[in-house]
Amino acid sequence: MIRVAIAGAYGRMGREVTKTVWNADDMELIGATDSKGEGVDVGSLIEAGEIGVLIEKDLEELILRTRPDVLIDFTIPQAVYRNIMTCLNHGVRPVVGTSGLSQEKIQEIIDVSQSLGVGGLIAPNFAIGAILMMKFASEAVRHFPHVEIIELHHDQKVDAPSGTSIKTAETIIEQRGDFEQGSVNEFENITGVRGGKLTGGIRIHSVRLPGLVAHQEVIFGGLGQTLTIRHDSTTRESFMPGVLLGIRKVVHLERVVYGLDKLLFD
Ligand SMILES: NC(=O)C1=CN([C@@H]2O[C@H](COP(=O)(O)OP(=O)(O)OC[C@H]3O[C@@H](n4cnc5c(N)ncnc54)[C@H](OP(=O)(O)O)[C@@H]3O)[C@@H](O)[C@H]2O)C=CC1
Numbered sequence: 001m002i003r004v005a006i007a008g009a010y011g012r013m014g015r016e017v018t019k020t021v022w023n024a025d026d027m028e029l030i031g032a033t034d035s036k037g038e039g040v041d042v043g044s045l046i047e048a049g050e051i052g053v054l055i056e057k058d059l060e061e062l063i064l065r066t067r068p069d070v071l072i073d074f075t076i077p078q079a080v081y082r083n084i085m086t087c088l089n090h091g092v093r094p095v096v097g098t099s100g101l102s103q104e105k106i107q108e109i110i111d112v113s114q115s116l117g118v119g120g121l122i123a124p125n126f127a128i129g130a131i132l133m134m135k136f137a138s139e140a141v142r143h144f145p146h147v148e149i150i151e152l153h154h155d156q157k158v159d160a161p162s163g164t165s166i167k168t169a170e171t172i173i174e175q176r177g178d179f180e181q182g183s184v185n186e187f188e189n190i191t192g193v194r195g196g197k198l199t200g201g202i203r204i205h206s207v208r209l210p211g212l213v214a215h216q217e218v219i220f221g222g223l224g225q226t227l228t229i230r231h232d233s234t235t236r237e238s239f240m241p242g243v244l245l246g247i248r249k250v251v252h253l254e255r256v257v258y259g260l261d262k263l264l265f266d
Pocket residue numbers: 007008009010011012013014033034035036074075076077079096097098099100123124125126127163239
C-alpha cells in the first residue's frame with residue numbers, strides 16, 4: 001500500500017483526488033492539509049461521503065504525524081514551492097499539479113531532490129490528451145514554425161497563463177528554437193491584445209469564462225493552410241488516471257521529474 005497525503009484537499013482538484021485515492025486498491029489515504037485547518041471532516045465536503053481523514057493546517061505537522069510516502073499538491077502558486085521543499089526534506093515524494101512555479105524554482109527543486117535521492121513529479125497537466133497535444137505540437141512545429149497558443153479556463157483560475165501553455169511553448173521552443181514571426185511593424189492599439197510573448201517568440205492568449213474547465217488550442221500557420229491541435233478537459237476526472245500513474249511511479253524515482261511525458265514516454 002502506498003501511503004498518500006493530499007495538500008489542498010478542499011479545492012476543486014483536491015476533492016476529486018481525495019475520492020480517487022480513497023477508491024484506489026493499492027493506496028491508503030492517510031491525511032490531508034488545507035488552509036481551513038485541523039478538525040474538519042473532509043467527508044462532509046466530498047459528495048461521495050464516508051471519507052474522514054486527519055486534516056492539518058500545517059504540512060510539516062501532518063508529515064510528522066502520519067509519515068506518508070507521497071504528498072499530492074493541488075494548492076496555490078504561493079504555497080507550492082514551500083510544500084515541495086518540506087516534502088523533500090522529510091523524504092516524502094511530492095506529486096505536484098499546482099501551477100505557477102518558475103523555471104528557476106523547478107530546476108532548484110530537481111537539484112535538491114537529486115542530492116537527497118528523493119523522487120517526485122511536477123506535472124503541469126495530468127490529462128493524457130494534453131500530453132499528446134504537446135507531443136503532436138512539437139512534431140508539427142518542424143513543418144510549421146509559425147505558431148500561437150490559446151488557453152481557455154474556468155473563471156476562478158488565479159494564474160495566467162496556464163502552466164500547460166507554458167510547458168507547451170517550452171516544448172515547441174526546444175524543437176524550433178527562437179523564431180521571430182509576424183510583422184516587424186506590428187503595434188497594439190489596446191495593450192495586451194496580442195497576448196503575452198515567451199522568450200523564444202511564442203505568444204500565449206488566456207481566456208477565462210464560466211462554463212469552461214481546461215482547454216487549449218495550438219494553432220500553426222503555413223502557406224495557404226492552418227493546423228489546429230486542440231485538447232479539452234471537460235471534467236476534472238480527466239486528470240485522475242495521470243495522478244494515479246504519477247503516485248505509482250514516483251515511489252521508484254530518485255529525483256523529481258518535470259512533466260508527465262517523462263513517465264509516459266521515457
Ligand atoms: N496539473 C494539472 O493537471 C492540474 C493543475 N491544476 C492546478 O492545481 C491548482 C489548484 O487548482 P484548483 O483545485 O482548481 O484550485 P482551488 O482554488 O479550488 O484549490 C486550492 C486549494 O488549496 C487550498 N490552499 C491554499 N493555500 C494552501 C496551503 N498553504 N496549504 C494547503 N492548502 C492550501 C485552498 O484552500 P482555501 O480556499 O481555503 O484557501 C483550496 O482549497 C492550480 O494551480 C491549478 O492550476 C488544476 C487542474 C489540473
